Amino acid sequence: MGRVLDFVDVDIQPLDALAPRERILKTASDLFYRFSINSVGIDRIIAESGVAKMTFYKHFPSKADLIATYLRYKSAVWFQMLSTSTERAGLSPLERVLAVFDALEQPLLAPSFRGCPFAKGMAEFGPEANSPDVEAAIAAYFTRLHDFVASLIEPLSLSKPERVVMQILSLFQGSLVIAQSTRDLAIIEANRDAARVLLENGIASSS
Amino acid sequence: MGRVLDFVDVDIQPLDALAPRERILKTASDLFYRFSINSVGIDRIIAESGVAKMTFYKHFPSKADLIATYLRYKSAVWFQMLSTSTERAGLSPLERVLAVFDALEQPLLAPSFRGCPFAKGMAEFGPEANSPDVEAAIAAYFTRLHDFVASLIEPLSLSKPERVVMQILSLFQGSLVIAQSTRDLAIIEANRDAARVLLENGIASSS
DNA sequence: GCAAATACATACAGGTCTGTCTATAGCCCT
DNA sequence: AGGGCTATAGACAGACCTGTATGTATTTGC
Numbered sequence: 001m002g003r004v005l006d007f008v009d010v011d012i013q014p015l016d017a018l019a020p021r022e023r024i025l026k027t028a029s030d031l032f033y034r035f036s037i038n039s040v041g042i043d044r045i046i047a048e049s050g051v052a053k054m055t056f057y058k059h060f061p062s063k064a065d066l067i068a069t070y071l072r073y074k075s076a077v078w079f080q081m082l083s084t085s086t087e088r089a090g091l092s093p094l095e096r097v098l099a100v101f102d103a104l105e106q107p108l109l110a111p112s113f114r115g116c117p118f119a120k121g122m123a124e125f126g127p128e129a130n131s132p133d134v135e136a137a138i139a140a141y142f143t144r145l146h147d148f149v150a151s152l153i154e155p156l157s158l159s160k161p162e163r164v165v166m167q168i169l170s171l172f173q174g175s176l177v178i179a180q181s182t183r184d185l186a187i188i189e190a191n192r193d194a195a196r197v198l199l200e201n202g203i204a205s206s207s
Numbered sequence: 208m209g210r211v212l213d214f215v216d217v218d219i220q221p222l223d224a225l226a227p228r229e230r231i232l233k234t235a236s237d238l239f240y241r242f243s244i245n246s247v248g249i250d251r252i253i254a255e256s257g258v259a260k261m262t263f264y265k266h267f268p269s270k271a272d273l274i275a276t277y278l279r280y281k282s283a284v285w286f287q288m289l290s291t292s293t294e295r296a297g298l299s300p301l302e303r304v305l306a307v308f309d310a311l312e313q314p315l316l317a318p319s320f321r322g323c324p325f326a327k328g329m330a331e332f333g334p335e336a337n338s339p340d341v342e343a344a345i346a347a348y349f350t351r352l353h354d355f356v357a358s359l360i361e362p363l364s365l366s367k368p369e370r371v372v373m374q375i376l377s378l379f380q381g382s383l384v385i386a387q388s389t390r391d392l393a394i395i396e397a398n399r400d401a402a403r404v405l406l407e408n409g410i411a412s413s414s
Numbered sequence: 415g416c417a418a419a420t421a422c423a424t425a426c427a428g429g430t431c432t433g434t435c436t437a438t439a440g441c442c443c444t
Numbered sequence: 445a446g447g448g449c450t451a452t453a454g455a456c457a458g459a460c461c462t463g464t465a466t467g468t469a470t471t472t473g474c
Contacts, residue, residue, distance in 0.1 A: 227420090227421070257422095258421080258422080259421055259422040259423060259424090260422090260423085260424085261420095261421075261422080261423095262420080262421050262422075265420085265421085
């Protein structure tokens with residue numbers, strides 16, 4: 001049942017066949033990501049998900065609650081994609097690291113691509129926003145992403161793995177920002193190659 | 208008179224000694240960047256800049272107008288910093304490219320650091336926001352940044368300069384995202400070194 | 415010193431936001 | 445068949461938003 005975790009907007013199952021809670025979450029996810037979180041009101045989410053207001057507030061006690069759930073949902077989607085790419089059969093340890101950039105292809109190709117949902121979340125819900133749940137969801141994503149890349153790099157036995165992890169993470173997040181402003185898919189290949197050079201450089205200097 | 212272009216929050220001149228327009232712009236700049244654009248209302252900007260509402264609307268016909276001006280102002284600030292770093296005396300062409308990462312030190316050290324103002328702007332004012340002036344200001348920044356890095360790289364006569372420009376830009380923007388979530392200054396050094404490796408690799412393969 | 419431009423203070427209109435309340439309709443389970 | 449759970453529909457309160465209108469004070473130029 002990985003259907004819910006698809007990145008692509010198109011769904012096999014029509015929206016109104018889903019349970020109300022999933023309908024709300026999916027509608028909110030689309031709207032929050034396409035527009036921004038603060039510019040999408042509860043009323044619109046309710047209208048477009050075809051749900052009554054009380055039903056909404058039964059499933060999500062507050063908008064902040066929905067936002068945090070949306071971010072955890074998006075996190076699951078992204079790690080699903082990352083896993084799919086990095087766990088392909090026949091990849092060498094080094095290629096598995098580079099595969100995180102392959103995972104960007106599908107999102108970047110989607111016309112609904114609007115950058116990294118978590119960077120966008122940070123932009124709207126910084127430290128002064130007083131939304132601890134939202135902040136926590138964002139921080140959890142970045143921590144998990146860091147650990148994910150670190151675990152991919154670990155088998156390479158680099159001399160300064162933490163440094164390379166930060167470099168890969170920067171290339172990854174940077175791809176998402178730059179791609180958003182230029183819409184040039186070449187960024188993926190360029191940064192995968194950059195990562196390869198950095199990794200091989202780290203391996204060489206660690207020998 | 209580069210005072211207005213200082214990144215640091217502290218100002219030598221007190222705020223209420225400035226002309227109303229500058230007071231408004233400076234207050235708005237602080238608030239928009241610390242919080243987010245959509246979550247700061249006109250009333251707050253007016254209150255904190257000690258200005259009457261009509262005065263505000265005389266200088267800025269609409270909030271969108273103020274936002275676009277804010278972004279152009281921030282752009283000037285950032286390029287001021289980039290110029291300062293890259294035009295230091297005694298830098299080799301390669302070191303001048305790497306100096307763009309030095310420019311990040313000052314912003315990252317500031318407690319008010321909240322990431323890249325333009326990525327934040329994109330997060331709130333995407334294509335569906337219908338704010339052409341704001342969009343244009345953001346696009347102008349990224350175009351100018353691209354051209355800036357390209358002009359720094361040009362003297363190195365790399366075989367694929369455009370590719371390396373994208374890599375450097377990704378490392379630069381990635382630094383801002385990652386630094387925002389980890390607050391680790393080591394990111395700068397790591398990515399400057401990454402850039403060095405990529406540049407030297409490009410020089411080697413172009414020979 | 416006086417006139418004109420500029421800025422201040424504040425009330426207001428019309429809209430949107432989140433969240434609550436009331437009342438009604440459908441559905442499952444026994 | 446009927447009780448209880450769940451969803452729908454829509455009005456409503458109170459706060460906030462942008463932008464306008466109406467006066468009064470202050471500064472500036474000559």
